[in-house]
Amino acid sequence: MACPTKRKGSDNWYYRRKIPADVRAILDKLPKSQRPRNWFKTDIVISLGTAEREKAKAKCSEVAAEVEKRMEALRQGPAPLSPKQVTALSGELYRSITEALEDNPVASPRQWLRVAEVNEAARRGEFGAVAILGIHKDHSEKRQAALEERFGRLTDTFLSERGIIIDDSSRWALIERLAVDLSHGARKLARNADGDYSPDEYAKRFPEFEEATKPAEAKRSLTTLVQAWHKAALGRGVTKRAAASIKGRFEKLIAFLKHDDVGRVTRQDIFGWIDHRQANKIAAKTINDSDLASFSNVFNWGVERGWLAQNPAQGVKAKGKKHAGKLREEYFTTDEAKAVLARAASVRATPKENPKTTAAKRWVPWLCAYSGARVAEMIQLRKQDVRKDAEHGWIIRLTPEAGDIKTNKFCDVPVHEHLIANGFIDFVNSAADGHLFCGLGKDGTIAGPAAGVYKRIYQMARDVVTDPHVQPNHAWRYTFKTYGLEAGISEHVLDAISNHAPKHQGGKYIKVTLKARAAAMARFPRYNLDRP
Numbered sequence: 001m002a003c004p005t006k007r008k009g010s011d012n013w014y015y016r017r018k019i020p021a022d023v024r025a026i027l028d029k030l031p032k033s034q035r036p037r038n039w040f041k042t043d044i045v046i047s048l049g050t051a052e053r054e055k056a057k058a059k060c061s062e063v064a065a066e067v068e069k070r071m072e073a074l075r076q077g078p079a080p081l082s083p084k085q086v087t088a089l090s091g092e093l094y095r096s097i098t099e100a101l102e103d104n105p106v107a108s109p110r111q112w113l114r115v116a117e118v119n120e121a122a123r124r125g126e127f128g129a130v131a132i133l134g135i136h137k138d139h140s141e142k143r144q145a146a147l148e149e150r151f152g153r154l155t156d157t158f159l160s161e162r163g164i165i166i167d168d169s170s171r172w173a174l175i176e177r178l179a180v181d182l183s184h185g186a187r188k189l190a191r192n193a194d195g196d197y198s199p200d201e202y203a204k205r206f207p208e209f210e211e212a213t214k215p216a217e218a219k220r221s222l223t224t225l226v227q228a229w230h231k232a233a234l235g236r237g238v239t240k241r242a243a244a245s246i247k248g249r250f251e252k253l254i255a256f257l258k259h260d261d262v263g264r265v266t267r268q269d270i271f272g273w274i275d276h277r278q279a280n281k282i283a284a285k286t287i288n289d290s291d292l293a294s295f296s297n298v299f300n301w302g303v304e305r306g307w308l309a310q311n312p313a314q315g316v317k318a319k320g321k322k323h324a325g326k327l328r329e330e331y332f333t334t335d336e337a338k339a340v341l342a343r344a345a346s347v348r349a350t351p352k353e354n355p356k357t358t359a360a361k362r363w364v365p366w367l368c369a370y371s372g373a374r375v376a377e378m379i380q381l382r383k384q385d386v387r388k389d390a391e392h393g394w395i396i397r398l399t400p401e402a403g404d405i406k407t408n409k410f411c412d413v414p415v416h417e418h419l420i421a422n423g424f425i426d427f428v429n430s431a432a433d434g435h436l437f438c439g440l441g442k443d444g445t446i447a448g449p450a451a452g453v454y455k456r457i458y459q460m461a462r463d464v465v466t467d468p469h470v471q472p473n474h475a476w477r478y479t480f481k482t483y484g485l486e487a488g489i490s491e492h493v494l495d496a497i498s499n500h501a502p503k504h505q506g507g508k509y510i511k512v513t514l515k516a517r518a519a520a521m522a523r524f525p526r527y528n529l530d531r532p
Contacts, residue, residue: 004048004056013056015046015063019071022235026074034156036070036163065304070163072305075232081170084207090177091206093158098185098200105193112190119183122150144172151175151182222260225307226250229298241376241404244447246294253295262302265312270295274318284320292316327469331478334527339464340365340472342529345422347460360437360453361460363424365476369527370416372480372498373398375457375473377405379437379450386415386428392518394425398499402435403446411499412514414521480524489520497521 004013019027019042027035038046046063048056073079081089105112121127125143127150155175159166166174184202191198226247233243254260256273270292277287292313299311332340344365349358360379367378380403381396389395394415400408415424428436441448454473461472477498484494495502496512497520 004053004060007045011051013048013050013053013060015044015048015060015067017044017064017067018042018236019044020232020235020237022231023071023074031156034160034165036160066163068304073163073165075235076165078165078167079170080167081173083173085209086170086173086177087205088207088209089158089162089164089174090181091203092162092209093154093178094181094185094206095203097182098188098203101189102192102197105189107189107193109190109194112186112193116183116186116190119150119179119186122146123179147175147179151178154178222250222254222257222262222265225262225302226298228307229301232301237408239404239406239408240445241447245290246297249291249294250298253291262308265308267312267316270313270316274316278318278320284318287318292318328467329478329482330470330475331482332465332470332475334483336465336467336470337369337479338527338529340461341369341527343460343464345529354439356435356437356439357453357456359427359431361457363427364437364453364457365461366419366422366424367396368473368476369480370419370521370524371396371413372477372484372494372500373411373413374406374477374499376450376454377403377499379453379457380404380446381436383428383431383433383436386425389514392514394420395514403450405499407499407501409499411497412517413497414514414518416521416524418526484520484524487523487525489523493517493520 005016007014019039024042027039036044038044044067046067048059048063050056050059107115118127123143123146125139125146127146129149152175155171155178159171159174188200188202230243230247233246234240253273256276257265257269273291274287277291278284295313296311299308299313302308303311344362347358347362349355364375364378367373367381368375371378377398381398382402385397385399385402387395387397392414396413396415397410398405398413399410405411419425435446438446438449438453440446458473465472465475477500480498481491481494481500484497485491492502492510493512493516494500497517502508502510
């Protein structure tokens with residue numbers, strides 16, 4: 001979300017964001033009258049009421065906070081109201097109507113008294129079509145239908161504007177209260193229309209509305225906080241792998257703290273975590289980019305929603321030894337690449353190793369060498385994701401349907417002839433349906449098994465390339481693009497094959513066809529290992 005944004009044909013600035021899938025599912029079940037204004041099918045678009053960017057930016061955070069509050073209320077579901085809260089909400093609507101019209105009541109005294117009479121008729125079950133049809137089994141049902149026809153839409157619209165979601169019992173209590181109070185309001189406006197502006201004594205009966213506070217225990221649990229964050233993160237499109245990773249880091253923090261209380265977490269605790277991690281030889285960059293970034297992500301979310309007063313990880317950084325500087329390129333040298341591929345080609349099945357793990361060690365390094373794909377995404381490959389195109393030969397499709405994809409979009413990769421010559425297509429054809437390189441875990445997903453396979457591939461490559469200044473899995477992305485550029489393949493085509501986002505806005509308008517990808521792959525040179 002960019003905030004603020006412009007709309008075509010308007011000088012004003014707007015707040016705009018996508019409605020998360022879980023919130024859309026809730027909204028779809030609500031009557032139209034209860035749907036928040038400016039919340040459309042997939043987007044929220046709210047005018048910030050100004051053409052000045054600085055003023056719009058200032059208001060945008062306020063609007064964003066209110067939107068998040070409403071979404072959280074939707075996720076929490078309908079809540080009951082106390083009698084005091086019902087009276088307070090009825091008072092808000094009473095005041096909004098009477099104060100807005102008292103200077104100019106618009107209608108005559110007689111007309112306002114007629115409004116009060118109709119309200120009272122609805123309370124008796126004598127209003128509208130429901131009273132005429134006489135189809136209700138008893139007076140109570142007839143009265144309820146009359147009140148619904150008179151006050152139902154008004155009540156739902158008011159609650160929607162206030163961002164309050166209540167249960168059916170509280171809604172009916174509010175309708176009953178409004179039927180009484182708005183009759184008094186109509187009589188008050190009748191007096192105003194007749195020139196009587198004496199103090200409104202009736203308005204003094206209404207208390208201020210106060211939202212019910214949740215039990216402190218429900219807000220103080222770190223576990224509950226991270227679970228709520230995890231659910232919301234998946235709803236707004238965070239990948240399962242990324243959300244699970246952040247959740248897992250919090251679980252480790254809770255174990256380290258030896259308590260589960262949000263209110264007890266301090267900056268000193270976070271510094272203690274840093275010391276603990278560095279004592280276990282974890283690099284400062286990993287602590288900052290993974291641990292502390294995860295903590296801040298969840299704590300900031302919690303602050304926005306009132307789970308805690310401030311983010312205890314705000315501004316906290318791990319300091320490591322001064323970096324010696326860049327000592328080498330990130331890609332494999334040709335000798336290193338050949339050595340890793342030779343090691344992979346020599347992998348053989350053993351009784352103790354899962355056959356899919358063995359297949360992953362054999363084929364994933366080769367697949368990454370000839371695609372620049374992320375190792376984790378190639379591990380998710382399924383048999384049905386490898387197909388033969390009538391015009392362009394064998395194609396691999398990396399897709400979010402198979403597992404988490406960083407860009408959350410598919411990528412078609414032509415299969416290099418060297419892979420075919422080495423038997424990759426034969427392996428695919430002989431494999432069982434489903435994932436080729438990992439099975440399902442106990443939770444029904446591939447997340448756990450895939451992480452284990454990733455570590456096995458990493459260790460195999462690290463045993464071959466021992467230089468600590470090159471990452472043995474991630475290096476394939478650098479290697480493929482480096483040697484592809486050397487072979488005369490354009491950077492934009494290499495980006496498309498390796499599913500890298502274009503570096504500039506204009507590049508997003510250039511789509512690399514399957515024909516262009518296949519032609520480029522045909523130009524990519526073999527890693528010659530003195531074998532076919």
